[in-house]
Amino acid sequence: MKRLRIIIALLLIVAMSHAAGKAKYVFYFIGDGMGVNQVNITEMYLSALKGNIGVENLLMTQFPAFTMATTYSNSSPVTDSAASGTALASGTKTYNGAIGVDKDSAAVYSIAVDAKKAGKKVGILTSVSINHATPASFYAHQNYRKMYYEIASDIPASGFDFFAGSGFVSPTLSYDKHEMPDVEQKIKDAGYLVLRGMEQYRKHCGDKAPKVLIQTPDKDQQSLPYAIDRKANDITLADLTRCAIEQLDGKQGFFMMVEGGKIDWAAHDNDPHTMIREVIDMDSAVRVAYDFYLKHPHETLIVISADHETGGLTMARDKIYDLYLTQLLNQHCSLRELSNAIHMTRVSKGEKISYADIQKVLSDKMGFWNKITLTWEQEKKLRDAYEKSFVTDYKRYAKLDEDQIEPVARVANRVMSQVANIGWTTGGHTAGYVPVYAIGAGQELFHGRLDNALLPMLIKQAAGY
Ligand SMILES: [Zn+2]
Numbered sequence: 356m357k358r359l360r361i362i363i364a365l366l367l368i369v370a371m372s373h374a375a376g377k378a379k380y381v382f383y384f385i386g387d388g389m390g391v392n393q394v395n396i397t398e399m400y401l402s403a404l405k406g407n408i409g410v411e412n413l414l415m416t417q418f419p420a421f422t423m424a425t426t427y428s429n430s431s432p433v434t435d436s437a438a439s440g441t442a443l444a445s446g447t448k449t450y451n452g453a454i455g456v457d458k459d460s461a462a463v464y465s466i467a468v469d470a471k472k473a474g475k476k477v478g479i480l481t482s483v484s485i486n487h488a489t490p491a492s493f494y495a496h497q498n499y500r501k502m503y504y505e506i507a508s509d510i511p512a513s514g515f516d517f518f519a520g521s522g523f524v525s526p527t528l529s530y531d532k533h534e535m536p537d538v539e540q541k542i543k544d545a546g547y548l549v550l551r552g553m554e555q556y557r558k559h560c561g562d563k564a565p566k567v568l569i570q571t572p573d574k575d576q577q578s579l580p581y582a583i584d585r586k587a588n589d590i591t592l593a594d595l596t597r598c599a600i601e602q603l604d605g606k607q608g609f610f611m612m613v614e615g616g617k618i619d620w621a622a623h624d625n626d627p628h629t630m631i632r633e634v635i636d637m638d639s640a641v642r643v644a645y646d647f648y649l650k651h652p653h654e655t656l657i658v659i660s661a662d663h664e665t666g667g668l669t670m671a672r673d674k675i676y677d678l679y680l681t682q683l684l685n686q687h688c689s690l691r692e693l694s695n696a697i698h699m700t701r702v703s704k705g706e707k708i709s710y711a712d713i714q715k716v717l718s719d720k721m722g723f724w725n726k727i728t729l730t731w732e733q734e735k736k737l738r739d740a741y742e743k744s745f746v747t748d749y750k751r752y753a754k755l756d757e758d759q760i761e762p763v764a765r766v767a768n769r770v771m772s773q774v775a776n777i778g779w780t781t782g783g784h785t786a787g788y789v790p791v792y793a794i795g796a797g798q799e800l801f802h803g804r805l806d807n808a809l810l811p812m813l814i815k816q817a818a819g820y
Pocket residue numbers: 388436619620623665784
């Protein structure tokens with residue numbers, strides 16, 4: 356009996372060490388702002404759509420390894436995406452705002468660098484700009500996340516094989532506001548093919564050169580469109596993941612980081628349906644990785660986590676023991692698009708714009724009045740916002756900056772959350788746990804309570820970098 360136990364123990368050790376260092380292909384997904392409730396509400400929403408109470412499974416939640424991670428940074432219990440990105444990339448806790456540097460501003464190197472040194476191909480993918488905090492943490496070393504030009508300028512030195520996202524923020528302006536040579540040209544000069552849009556990508560996908568895939572110049576360079584606003588031919592995170600596999604797959608193996616960057620943006624906006632659709636969208640990208648895993652189950656590791664929770668999302672509010680998630684189907688666009696639609700109406704109608712004009716937009720886009728009966732208080736909030744921004748203060752909102760939101764749109768969004776009985780406590784981040792899911796070679800390493808800085812160490816162990 357004792358001998359049998361020893362043999363079993365030995366077999367287990369052999370099996371474990373066999374798993375470690377076997378992850379030849381690594382997918383590292385980061386859902387920006389994807390706390391445990393973001394995932395939970397998405398599954399409840401999917402269940403509600405089927406007329407049920409409960410959860411309808413996303414793919415990622417079915418992965419055999421599931422635990423949670425803490426996200427605090429070196430400078431605050433509540434992290435930002437730069438400090439958490441750096442922790443998730445390099446295992447180093449640093450101050451909020453830091454990109455690939457430690458608390459003393461010394462460069463720290465990500466597991467993508469380790470992967471490259473180990474001879475793997477490396478890809479960095481995101482649904483936002485390539486020089487945004489999360490992707491930047493894997494290749495750049497800058498003291499502050501808003502040094503966009505400087506961050507993008509670190510791309511050539513990385514030597515990574517494939518970058519993909521919406522574009523570059525601030526491509527010709529340094530952080531201290533000097534006009535600079537186009538960063539895209541700098542990247543091209545370093546030997547990268549910069550491909551704009553899928554058509555160009557298709558033409559050059561077979562070329563040997565390292566590549567940067569971004570949207571065509573007519574599109575927003577800050578991010579891919581929200582899933583809820585998507586039009587035919589818009590690039591998706593799943594598309595980028597497919598392209599990355601095409602570019603990186605081979606005998607040597609690969610490491611890729613894939614960020615679902617706009618779960619966070621929608622949650623900052625407290626924009627309920629948009630956020631849920633972003634979680635579903637990231638799950639679609641995970642499915643692309645999962646299909647690859649099914650072909651190489653013993654050599655592939657997929658790890659999914661998040662950098663922090665955003666919005667302080669709660670499922671239920673106001674002492675009402677219920678959720679009305681199917682009401683979200685009446686929300687047909689993101690807060691940003693709703694704001695645009697209201698602003699277009701403002702522009703076309705001029706100062707003669709009436710409350711009825713606004714009501715028409717809200718009926719079309721949010722189902723108010725025609726699908727959703729509003730309470731007297733909700734109605735009053737909308738009317739007050741209309742009075743303020745279209746009557747008493749018309750001039751102030753006549754020219755809206757790109758980042759500004761029409762006040763009526765903001766209120767309409769709050770009303771939608773209330774209608775669905777969803778709560779938000781902040782327009783910023785919270786220190787809540789984030790989920791960790793894993794499947795494949797080395798999945799057994801992901802157990803027990805984790806911290807974000809541990810994740811890259813475990814991936815390294817699984818991949819043998
Ligand atoms: Zn954020």
